[in-house]
Amino acid sequence: MRAPPTFPAGLAASAPIALAYFPVAVSFGVAAGKAGFTLAEAAFMSLVIYSGASQFLALALLAGGAAPLLAVVSLLAMNARHLLYAPALLRALGPRAATRRAWLWAYGLTDEVFATALGKVAPADAAWSERWQTGLSLGAYLAWASGTVVGAALGGGAFERFPVVDAALGFLLPALFLSLLLAMYERRHLPAVMAAALGFLLAAAFWGASTGILVGMLLGGLAGVLGAAGEGRSP
Amino acid sequence: MRTELLLVCLAVGVGTYLFRYLPTRFGATQRGAGEEPATELRGPLGAFLASVGVAAVAALLVAALVGVLEPPAAAAALTAGPLGPRSASALTAALGVAATLGVYRWRRDVAAATLLGAAAYGLAWWLVTGVAA
Numbered sequence: 001m002r003a004p005p006t007f008p009a010g011l012a013a014s015a016p017i018a019l020a021y022f023p024v025a026v027s028f029g030v031a032a033g034k035a036g037f038t039l040a041e042a043a044f045m046s047l048v049i050y051s052g053a054s055q056f057l058a059l060a061l062l063a064g065g066a067a068p069l070l071a072v073v074s075l076l077a078m079n080a081r082h083l084l085y086a087p088a089l090l091r092a093l094g095p096r097a098a099t100r101r102a103w104l105w106a107y108g109l110t111d112e113v114f115a116t117a118l119g120k121v122a123p124a125d126a127a128w129s130e131r132w133q134t135g136l137s138l139g140a141y142l143a144w145a146s147g148t149v150v151g152a153a154l155g156g157g158a159f160e161r162f163p164v165v166d167a168a169l170g171f172l173l174p175a176l177f178l179s180l181l182l183a184m185y186e187r188r189h190l191p192a193v194m195a196a197a198l199g200f201l202l203a204a205a206f207w208g209a210s211t212g213i214l215v216g217m218l219l220g221g222l223a224g225v226l227g228a229a230g231e232g233r234s235p
Numbered sequence: 236m237r238t239e240l241l242l243v244c245l246a247v248g249v250g251t252y253l254f255r256y257l258p259t260r261f262g263a264t265q266r267g268a269g270e271e272p273a274t275e276l277r278g279p280l281g282a283f284l285a286s287v288g289v290a291a292v293a294a295l296l297v298a299a300l301v302g303v304l305e306p307p308a309a310a311a312a313l314t315a316g317p318l319g320p321r322s323a324s325a326l327t328a329a330l331g332v333a334a335t336l337g338v339y340r341w342r343r344d345v346a347a348a349t350l351l352g353a354a355a356y357g358l359a360w361w362l363v364t365g366v367a368a
Contacts, residue, residue, distance in 0.1 A: 023346045048248035075247045082254040102259035109255040168357025175335045175352030177296035179345040189289045196290035200297045213294045220290020221283040228282035
């Protein structure tokens with residue numbers, strides 16, 4: 001087995017994630033600014049929640065006046081998938097696993113950090129260290145936080161004198177959600193996606209956008225349960 | 236900072252951190268040998284949680300598209316163009332969606348598709364409305 005990789009090596013390995021996170025975090029900051037959140041509030045969300053898609057959901061729910069408890073439950077439901085990342089990573093590491101500093105590196109165990117770490121440790125002789133994992137987590141975290149600050153500064157109306165740039169910034173969110181959906185989508189998700197879209201349109205027509213998003217999530221989740229049950233029955 | 240926002244962020248932040256950290260403390264590595272690591276929860280709750288993320292993104296996408304189609308701020312500028320405001324915003328949104336889809340298919344990269352999709356939308360908006368940058 002090779003020498004354990006260092007903290008700077010982990011930081012370097014975070015470069016592809018950081019390059020992907022920064023523009024998405026800028027769109028988050030812009031969206032937060034346009035939704036009336038201050039720069040400090042947007043930065044606080046990115047520093048404390050640090051979970052991309054659920055932060056956009058938080059914006060939609062909080063700006064739409066959803067009940068705080070309902071918002072917390074919905075956001076945690078969306079993030080529950082993170083429960084699986086540390087066990088999957090530690091299991092892939094086998095005898096190389098260490099958890100003494102897990103309190104530190106687990107903070108940054110996002111979808112992309114998890115996927116990158118899993119790819120790195122897939123060969124049985126590949127070395128891994130908690131320092132490397134901390135560097136990987138920190139690089140991604142800094143890109144997310146700094147992108148948010150840049151975006152929130154731009155979203156506060158800096159481009160009002162440039163209507164074409166302002167219009168393009170206004171399309172960042174639809175473009176982002178469409179790209180995220182394409183990246184996450186598998187054939188088995190079709191019922192969930194259809195149910196979520198229809199649920200949103202119906203509920204939003206009566207009760208507004210933030211209720212529409214919650215109803216869409218709920219119906220989409222239920223469609224996923226029904227779809228999985230249907231798959232279990234078929235040969 | 237608003238107290239309500241602060242509390243929601245703290246609750247979600249602490250909860251998400253515990254989701255990421257606690258499994259490293261509780262027998263996470265003591266599974267059967269040779270078993271593939273689980274990447275999805277099982278059972279009805281697992282199926283629900285596996286779909287709720289993609290469902291949330293789908294609902295957010297429809298919400299964002301509806302927002303772009305009915306933009307109060309841009310409506311005044313859009314009426315200045317040769318098309319009416321409704322067909323103009325539908326056309327620019329369709330071009331933005333097509334560009335995002337095209338770039339994603341080409342590069343398989345969320346950041347590139349988002350940025351080029353938004354840029355294409357801005358360009359289409361400029362062509363349709365004739366409002367200079």
